[in-house]
Amino acid sequence: MKNIRKAYGALRVIDDVSLKIERGVFITLLGPSGCGKSTLLRSIVGLAEPDSGEILVDGKDITRAAAHNRPVKMVFQDYALFPHMTVAQNIGFGCEMQGMEKSAIARRCTELLELIRLPDIANRYPDALSGGQRQRVALARALAPDPAALLLDEPLGALDLKLRQDMQRELKAIQRRTGKTFVFVTHDQQEAMSMSDLVAVMNKGRIEQLDSPQNIYANPATLFIADFVGATNLFKAKLEMIDGGHLVLAVGDARWRIPAARVTSDRKPVAGEAVSVVIRPEAFDIGASRRQDDIVLSGRLTDQTYLGDRVHLNVETADGAALLVDARPPVAVGQGTEIKLRCRPDNLAIIAG
Structure with a gap:
């Protein structure tokens, strides 16, 4: 065609x-x-x-x-x-x-x-x-x-x-x-x-x-695809600087250091530009981080649904954001419990704009 x-x-x-x-x-x-x-x-x-x-x-x-x-x-x-x-x-x-x-x-x-x-x-x-x-x-x-x-x-x-x-x-x-x-x-x-x-x-x-x-x-490649294909957690961020092969992002009060290779959009962002960070629900692990470069988030478990091969968790962060997390059963966390979530930087995607 x-x-x-x-x-x-x-x-x-x-x-x-x-x-x-x-x-x-x-x-x-x-x-x-x-x-x-x-x-x-x-x-x-x-x-x-x-x-x-x-x-x-x-x-x-x-x-x-x-x-x-x-x-x-x-x-x-x-x-x-x-x-x-x-x-x-x-x-x-x-x-x-x-x-x-x-x-x-x-x-x-x-x-x-x-x-x-x-x-x-x-x-x-x-x-x-x-x-x-x-x-x-x-x-x-x-x-x-x-x-x-x-x-x-x-x-x-x-x-x-x-x-x-x-x-x-x-x-x-x-x-x-x-x-x-x-x-x-x-x-x-x-x-x-x-x-x-x-x-x-x-x-x-x-x-x-x-x-x-x-x-x-x-x-x-685009925000539409990230949102349309599968469940996703979307974070708005600002690219503060490019440090060698890594991007330093300001996400709220936190600083995330992400491999530049995780930019999946066709256009590469420049310093000072707003970007979107995509984290799939299964990319999260539950519990304290064991790796220095992990992205760490915390929140309160508001709901969980058992789906056989996985447990679907709804987590609310301190600033009111809702996160979707897929974990392997069993999950020994009760509703209302504060939990730590961690994600490897190479398990997310960055989209310019």
Whole structure:
């Protein structure tokens, strides 16, 4: 995609987006409702026409091509299966439109039913299938014509949590087995982080960061990403000085000495500038510090929630700030207790501005 723009009246939905996706990659467009991710996907498949820019697949410009002539297929949230057709007929529909022989279509259908691990449902109709089965059939139908890329627009949104998690693993497994390029759209951060090779975080029609899930989480490029992707503790600070490879920050009355490498924004701050410090809930340890360079905070435990693999703590500092802390159980701290929190300087992120 090169310089894609799309507006509806005065509303600019896609604002000069350029993105190159390599073959065989599972990439997710992640962002809140209205950020432009679905419009971008629909532009690729031909259901929306960009106002300007180019879309190329294997070097061929498909920007103005009819949807049925594009080498990409789409899986919708509501599956869009033909209710009057059997599973086999649904899967074979795209192949039939391409003029494939019936025997070849039958072989392709059998192959794909094996791939989605539903070999015995060829003669069923969609209304006799569960939500997860319909989702897999929709996936098989999209794969049947052997597209260059598969586009998936929040396809798991209608499933319950357990089935949704099962289908996340299944989709990633199918993508690996087929080697196809998957372009996935979701507003669900956990979904994006668990499935993707790359994540493109979108906001107000632009891609703010394109990176691995690990780097998106640990090294957010903007305040929006730090706040949108996962829980976070945000501190406002002033960069007092740059001392060799470290930044000295004034955070309230405290001075924090942080490695300069922990600046994760594209722009590097200068002395005297305001910055934001991001500390994830799991970066805190509880108890007195054993390391001289630790960042140390104290506060009163106001609430805790047991979540099985972790305990979610709400801590209020003396100046009234609320901190989120994730600790490993058991946590031998009672509500109302004053506790010490410590964080290693290399476990936070600094964002200019």
